[in-house]
Each structure stands twice: as C-alpha cells, then as structure tokens.
Amino acid sequence: MNIKSQKDFFSGLFYLVAGGAFAFGATNYNVGTGARMGPGYFPLLLGILLAIIGAFVMFKSLTVETQGGDKIGSWAWKPLFFIIAGNLLFGILLGGLPSMGLPAMGLIAAIYGTTLVVSLAADSYKLKEVLILATVLSIGSYAAFVLLLKLQFPVWPTFITG
Incomplete structure (x- = not known):
C-alpha cells in the first residue's frame, strides 16, 4: 500500500488516535442512553466521530493521487x-x-x-x-x-x- 499524500495520512492518523483516546477515556464515565445521557455520552460520541473522520482522511490519502506526494515539510x-x-x-x-x-x-x-x-x-x-x-x-x-x-x-x- 502506497501513501499518496503524506500530509493527509499523518493528519488522519492524528485524528484517529486522538479520537480513539477520547472515546476510550470517556468509557471511564457513565455513558447512559440516548434518552438519559451520562457525563461520558458526549465525549464518547465526539471521540468516535473524530476517529471516523481520521479513518476517512487516511483512506483518502491512500487512494487519491496528489501531485508530488504532498510531502510533509519541516517543523515550524x-x-x-x-x-x-x-x-x-x-x-x-x-x-x-x-x-x-x-x-x-x-x-x-x-x-x-x-x-x-x-x-x-x-x-x-x-x-x-x-x-x-x-x-x-x-x-x-x-x-x-x-x-x-x-x-x-x-x-x-x-x-x-x-
């Protein structure tokens, strides 16, 4: 599998890891149900949504061709x-x-x-x-x-x- 856009790949990876960490951390709180949400409900859903967005961006970076490979530059x-x-x-x-x-x-x-x-x-x-x-x-x-x-x-x- 070839990475076609380094910027998108590592951005997506960051989103995936951050979203997964927030979703995992939210499980330490009472999640509750949709009708009776607990304190962990919103962070869990937000973390899952962030991880899904990250996975989508990573998938895009592996499938959509970019000019020059969209290399990552030096740190600012x-x-x-x-x-x-x-x-x-x-x-x-x-x-x-x-x-x-x-x-x-x-x-x-x-x-x-x-x-x-x-x-x-x-x-x-x-x-x-x-x-x-x-x-x-x-x-x-x-x-x-x-x-x-x-x-x-x-x-x-x-x-x-x-």
Whole structure:
C-alpha cells in the first residue's frame, strides 16, 4: 500500500488516535442512553466521530493521487513554541503559582498576556492590532463567562481585588 499524500495520512492518523483516546477515556464515565445521557455520552460520541473522520482522511490519502506526494515539510518551531508558551502563560496568569508565591492575575491579564505572546508566532507583529484584539477578546470573554454564564473565577489580579 502506497501513501499518496503524506500530509493527509499523518493528519488522519492524528485524528484517529486522538479520537480513539477520547472515546476510550470517556468509557471511564457513565455513558447512559440516548434518552438519559451520562457525563461520558458526549465525549464518547465526539471521540468516535473524530476517529471516523481520521479513518476517512487516511483512506483518502491512500487512494487519491496528489501531485508530488504532498510531502510533509519541516517543523515550524517558532509558532509551535509561542503557541504552547501562550497557553502555559494563560494558565499561570489565570490561576497563579501559589507554590512560587505568584498570585492569580485574573482573566483580563491572562487574555492580554496570552494574546501578546501568541501573536509573536506570526511573521509580522503589529502591537496596535494585537492590543485591539486582546481588548475585544477580554470584553467578549468577560461578557460570555462572567456576565452570561456566571462562572466564578478571578477577573482582576488578587492584589487589586483582595
């Protein structure tokens, strides 16, 4: 069997493995029935759907001819680093690091910090655009999570709110 598109094959493989892992992990919860769904019902179905999509993409990569074999290029290390760093920074800023004496900075600071770091992954960096994006994301997140959903987590730094 010959792989005709490396990008599609490995993308499909990733989807298949991730979907299978989520479906398997969902079996640790009560699945329930269609009429009375348990906490594992939705993740199980989502994992199965993701695995099916992955299998379809893998099948397509083995049957449909692509020009040049659609080879996988080199890793984009800079974007990978900044996106992972931004996600880690969000968790640290939102909840703090009590073991190291770093207080929780809250939702607004976490969104601004994450947006500033993740935007460094792009080829061009315009501070004005990044700050506008961070402001829009902060307002939208505050409205959705705090005002509408009434979720309880720090919005402002603890040294300001007490």
